[in-house]
Amino acid sequence: xxxxxxxxxxxxxxxxxxxxxxxxxxxxxxxxxxxxxxxxxxxxxxxxxxxxxxxxxxxxxxxxxxxxxxxxxxxxxxxxxxxxxxxxxxxxxxxxxxxxxxxxxxxxxxxxxxxxxxxxxxxxxxxxxxxxxxxxxxxxxxxxxxxxxxxxxxxxxxxxxxxxxxxxxxxxxxxxxxxxxxxxxxxxxxxxxxxxxxxxxxxxxxxxxxxxxxxxxxxxxxxxxxxxxxxxxxxxxxxxxxxxxxxxxxxxxxxxxxxxxxxxxxxxxxxxxxxxxxxxxxxxxxxxxxxxxxxxxxxxxxxxxxxxxxxxxx
Amino acid sequence: xxxxxxxxxxxxxxxxxxxxxxxxxxxxxxxxxxxxxxxxxxxxxxxxxxxxxxxxxxxxxxxxxxxxxxxxxxxxxxxxxxxxxxxxxxxxxxxxxxxxxxxxxxxxxxxxxxxxxxxxxxxxxxxxxxxxxxxxxxxxxxxxxxxxxxxxxxxxxxxxxxxxxxxxxxxxxxxxxxxxxxxxxxxxxxxxxxxxxxxxxxxxxxxxxxxxxxxxxxxxxxxxxxxxxxxxxxxxxxxxxxxxxxxxxxxxxxxxxxxxxxxxxxxxxxxxxxxxxxxxxxxxxxxxxxxxxxxxxxxxxxxxxxxxxxxxxx
Numbered sequence: 286x287x288x289x290x291x292x293x294x295x296x297x298x299x300x301x302x303x304x305x306x307x308x309x310x311x312x313x314x315x316x317x318x319x320x321x322x323x324x325x326x327x328x329x330x331x332x333x334x335x336x337x338x339x340x341x342x343x344x345x346x347x348x349x350x351x352x353x354x355x356x357x358x359x360x361x362x363x364x365x366x367x368x369x370x371x372x373x374x375x376x377x378x379x380x381x382x383x384x385x386x387x388x389x390x391x392x393x394x395x396x397x398x399x400x401x402x403x404x405x406x407x408x409x410x411x412x413x414x415x416x417x418x419x420x421x422x423x424x425x426x427x428x429x430x431x432x433x434x435x436x437x438x439x440x441x442x443x444x445x446x447x448x449x450x451x452x453x454x455x456x457x458x459x460x461x462x463x464x465x466x467x468x469x470x471x472x473x474x475x476x477x478x479x480x481x482x483x484x485x486x487x488x489x490x491x492x493x494x495x496x497x498x499x500x501x502x503x504x505x506x507x508x509x510x511x512x513x514x515x516x517x518x519x520x521x522x523x524x525x526x527x528x529x530x531x532x533x534x535x536x537x538x539x540x541x542x543x544x545x546x547x548x549x550x551x552x553x554x555x556x557x558x559x560x561x562x563x564x565x566x567x568x569x570x571x572x573x574x575x576x577x578x579x580x581x582x583x584x585x586x587x588x589x590x591x592x593x594x595x596x597x598x599x
Numbered sequence: 600x601x602x603x604x605x606x607x608x609x610x611x612x613x614x615x616x617x618x619x620x621x622x623x624x625x626x627x628x629x630x631x632x633x634x635x636x637x638x639x640x641x642x643x644x645x646x647x648x649x650x651x652x653x654x655x656x657x658x659x660x661x662x663x664x665x666x667x668x669x670x671x672x673x674x675x676x677x678x679x680x681x682x683x684x685x686x687x688x689x690x691x692x693x694x695x696x697x698x699x700x701x702x703x704x705x706x707x708x709x710x711x712x713x714x715x716x717x718x719x720x721x722x723x724x725x726x727x728x729x730x731x732x733x734x735x736x737x738x739x740x741x742x743x744x745x746x747x748x749x750x751x752x753x754x755x756x757x758x759x760x761x762x763x764x765x766x767x768x769x770x771x772x773x774x775x776x777x778x779x780x781x782x783x784x785x786x787x788x789x790x791x792x793x794x795x796x797x798x799x800x801x802x803x804x805x806x807x808x809x810x811x812x813x814x815x816x817x818x819x820x821x822x823x824x825x826x827x828x829x830x831x832x833x834x835x836x837x838x839x840x841x842x843x844x845x846x847x848x849x850x851x852x853x854x855x856x857x858x859x860x861x862x863x864x865x866x867x868x869x870x871x872x873x874x875x876x877x878x879x880x881x882x883x884x885x886x887x888x889x890x891x892x893x894x895x896x897x898x899x900x901x902x903x904x905x906x907x908x909x910x911x912x913x
Contacts, residue, residue: 383827385822385823385826385827386779386780386822386826419891434751435751436751437748437749437750437751437895437897438893438894438895438897465700465803465804466700474887474888476890489779490779490897490899490900492893492897492900493881493884493889493893493900495891495893496891497888497889497890497891508699508700509699509829509830512699512700512826512830513697513699513827513828513829513830514827515823515827516823516826516827567807570807573788574788574811575807575811576790576811577733577809577810577811579752579806579807579809580752581751581752583751583752583804583806585804586804586806586807
């Protein structure tokens, strides 16, 4: 920004007749660039194509939700969820619960009182119990872009391939954070009772769940289809009547769909110059509307951007 | 908690035959009390009855939203909103915009492109321009309960009569925070262009708006009616077709309604022992489900509880 103002000042010295334009240029120079401007200037190699083995298509009557699994953090859960999807386990189940300012949850009904007993379903070779995977040992293999602005709940926060992550060097652990749009694995009291057949997306304040549940991934496309649903009228936002539940038409692994039928999905690399510029613009936001910049940016306040292109354009 | 474990241990010593029960008691003793248990134990004088001059009833086809204005922070905006409501300015307008993970906005259409031009409407004596009131000078008159756990964006945070507040002793200012459920005043680029005829409720990550807009109050009842709406398909979540917009039947000031028709609203005092216990339970949460406590609680993560009783029970 200093450099741009300097250039505007130089222009004023060299071309005093352009005073008005130069003042406008100086005004623009004081404005932080918008996110859309920064994204338009990004380079193709700053975008990552997720592995289709890690992409789930959750088909609802209202449209398609695309989720990226995070096997770097929760490999056993990712494998089990893939197995369940390939056994068509989710097809015909529904969204059971939308608790305001917390989560939307779908899949295995928790209890017959939730409307219907879980009929025996094909689970393929999916396990019924998994090690918790609430945290994982810190290592140097997973990509890491630290965020220097701090966090209330984790000693250190940052991003790994677009996923928001917390770290604790004392315990030597790292974990995915319950930010908006993250997908977790519901369970009973037993920490090993989650199998991936019941999942939730974070639609509100849910950081209290961090390190208490396995986080399986992130919604890349279609969050409004999960967040914009009527809230459930029962305890914890469970729907009490069958016709309130949104049916799940199918959950498929992208790798199982012909390439030409898959939308082209790109996720901005969180270790890219453009993502760094987005973070900076959020911290220092100043333009015609915003006069007071926050000075910092929270790890849950800036999701890694996603581009969805038409199919056949890989 | 220490005390309760000690009592359980004493019980074990005195009545060894009760070993099983005592072990269960010790288990319970290690559990933090649930929010519902703490609220059930609260005392009547820990609850505040909001001034009916500060309560707005926003009537939608789906039900009633109740908003508490915060004249301690934004008095000129509170007065103008009351005047507009009393002129029936809002009646027949609609919810114009629902931007996912950000805000739901209603009232004056921003632009004819938003579907229809704002027809001339009765505004009573409401002003068309107001001083910003984005922050106010710190003073010792407004109630204040500091939260010691810190915040990413404000030097100090706490609560004032249930409203989440940021403070900066250096600038000598304090301001209402854009937490979930807070209600702000939409405006154009001109900081004085907000008049309270267009309002928004925070449904997502909106702390970046802090100190850039006037915050008029908080939704006490009915947030799901604003947060559970389909997201708008246009730029910034504006609806592009008239039939997507939720109509506003009326906005009324509670003081203008006969007492017997008003629901009894109580807000837990944020300087009460029960609210302090709720904060502590959130920090230290440990029970059959939660094994890892967050250790802290964010100012936006724990809204002051509200009780809505039937009318006629004041």
